[in-house]
Amino acid sequence: MLSMVPILTGVEGELVKALILGGTTEATALAKRLAGHPRIDARVSLAGRTRNPLLPPLPTRIGGFGGVEGLANYLRAEGIGAVIDATHPFAAQISANAAMACARAGVPLRLLTRPAWVAGPGDRWIGVPDMDAAALALCDLGDTVFLTIGRQEVAAFEAVPDKRYLIRAVDPPEPMPALPRMSLILDRGPFTVEGELALMRGQGVEVVVSKNSGGRATDAKLEAARVLGLPVVMVERPAGNGVVELQGVEDAVGWLEKM
Numbered sequence: 001m002l003s004m005v006p007i008l009t010g011v012e013g014e015l016v017k018a019l020i021l022g023g024t025t026e027a028t029a030l031a032k033r034l035a036g037h038p039r040i041d042a043r044v045s046l047a048g049r050t051r052n053p054l055l056p057p058l059p060t061r062i063g064g065f066g067g068v069e070g071l072a073n074y075l076r077a078e079g080i081g082a083v084i085d086a087t088h089p090f091a092a093q094i095s096a097n098a099a100m101a102c103a104r105a106g107v108p109l110r111l112l113t114r115p116a117w118v119a120g121p122g123d124r125w126i127g128v129p130d131m132d133a134a135a136l137a138l139c140d141l142g143d144t145v146f147l148t149i150g151r152q153e154v155a156a157f158e159a160v161p162d163k164r165y166l167i168r169a170v171d172p173p174e175p176m177p178a179l180p181r182m183s184l185i186l187d188r189g190p191f192t193v194e195g196e197l198a199l200m201r202g203q204g205v206e207v208v209v210s211k212n213s214g215g216r217a218t219d220a221k222l223e224a225a226r227v228l229g230l231p232v233v234m235v236e237r238p239a240g241n242g243v244v245e246l247q248g249v250e251d252a253v254g255w256l257e258k259m
Helices: 025-034 067-078 092-105 131-140 154-159 192-205 221-228 251-255
Strands: 016-021 040-046 059-064 082-083 109-112 122-127 142-149 164-169 182-186 207-211 231-235
Touching: 016 025, 016 067, 016 142, 016 251, 025 040, 025 109, 025 251, 067 092, 067 192, 082 092, 082 192, 082 251, 092 109, 109 251, 122 131, 131 207, 131 231, 142 154, 142 192, 154 164, 207 221, 221 231
Parallel strands: 016 040, 016 082, 040 059, 082 109, 122 231, 142 164, 142 207, 164 182, 207 231
Antiparallel strands: none
């Protein structure tokens, strides 16, 4: 005798197809939390800017969508019911595309972000609006500069070529910047305060350049700079797109479960 299983409908019973725009530790944590979830069928999209990304435990696509319309078409074709933008706080173009594409496709969107870093007692931060301003701020600072900004915007520092640059990134810059005194460190966080202190002392670092990314994976450099009394040129985050923010993985899961 066949048992009759009711088809669940409504908010409590429908399967939610979710897209996570990833590339951050928060995105990976969310993917781990959603793996095997009974009601949320999630997948992750990575931009493909890192050569050997750490893949999350969910179906993952790598590469762009082809702009706003390409992403909107993908959302419609795949029946995506919700999008979580968990990209890097400085991935302004991707976030802008996501906001416009979700609006066109009528798909709810939330931003899973991390709090920005805030200067504390003993910090010597110099706030600047962008990378060009960060380069100019170096003119009156020390000779050895520790660039902890990733690989995509190091060319901005060609405007101040007389410094000695220590560049840390996951992958080499492409193309390599025209900086006559440059050293490259390929490494991936999280980093420790002890390791950052050893690096800065060993290399004779006199100034640190950082994006205000927030989070714990790379904040050890700021504590190390504080201990050593070094100035930090801090590039502030780009303006947002008015998307409602979620402050943690559980908030993101809770929002998706209410879809």
